[in-house]
Amino acid sequence: MSGRSIDILAFGAHPDDVEIGAGGILAKHSTLGVSTGICDLTAGDLSSNGDIKTREVEGERAGEILGLTARHRMGFPDRGLTGSLEQINAMVNLIRQWKPRIVLAPYWKDRHPDHTACSKMVKEAVFDAAIRKKAAEAGMEPHRVSQVYYYFINDISEADLIVDISEVYSQKREAILAFESQFIPGPGRADTPLNRPTYLAMVEGRDQLWGHQIGTSHGEGLVSETPLRMDRVV
Numbered sequence: 001m002s003g004r005s006i007d008i009l010a011f012g013a014h015p016d017d018v019e020i021g022a023g024g025i026l027a028k029h030s031t032l033g034v035s036t037g038i039c040d041l042t043a044g045d046l047s048s049n050g051d052i053k054t055r056e057v058e059g060e061r062a063g064e065i066l067g068l069t070a071r072h073r074m075g076f077p078d079r080g081l082t083g084s085l086e087q088i089n090a091m092v093n094l095i096r097q098w099k100p101r102i103v104l105a106p107y108w109k110d111r112h113p114d115h116t117a118c119s120k121m122v123k124e125a126v127f128d129a130a131i132r133k134k135a136a137e138a139g140m141e142p143h144r145v146s147q148v149y150y151y152f153i154n155d156i157s158e159a160d161l162i163v164d165i166s167e168v169y170s171q172k173r174e175a176i177l178a179f180e181s182q183f184i185p186g187p188g189r190a191d192t193p194l195n196r197p198t199y200l201a202m203v204e205g206r207d208q209l210w211g212h213q214i215g216t217s218h219g220e221g222l223v224s225e226t227p228l229r230m231d232r233v234v
Helices: 017-031 052-066 085-098 113-129 132-137 166-177 197-213
Strands: 008-012 036-042 070-076 102-106 147-151 161-164 219-223
Touching (some): 008 017, 017 102, 017 166, 166 197
Antiparallel strands (some): 147 219
């Protein structure tokens, strides 16, 4: 990926986080010719089901379904997102390399501590990526992201922006189910909140609720920490 830019870069703490919260957005923009990428901070190696290799294969399959331009794995330890200088700098370097216009991150309130840690780390990395002197020290060019949006994984809140994903919803559903080890119960698999029928029903119900709010069948809600600019209202 060296030297190639990505228009939309979505960060997740674990493989499948982005698919749950923003898979439709990535699929829709990919069909429109927009370059998209996912960065998984961890391999989800502490998950009750699956292993590192299984989740990697599932992630590649999900990426193909969503039409991703690239997927990167940071390899940070699961439940070890400390926000250390080393971890932040690795994220900064990826942002400077891929030069995204838009960055997506998990919403800063979530029941999983890794999701909230990822949210905070993305905010720091986006900020540091634009600092010219820090870039010079690393022998890289600074990069300023145009906008950061936050997507939802386990929860729901009032959205600042809702994207219509009705036409690509089957792709989102298929991309989530590509993580078979996580969402499909089977012999030898532990019972978890993710592979109970209620979890995927919650995700789709939430997407239907957002879709209803904008007059479509399905939508994905995003939150912005900064005001959204509009040059005119009509």
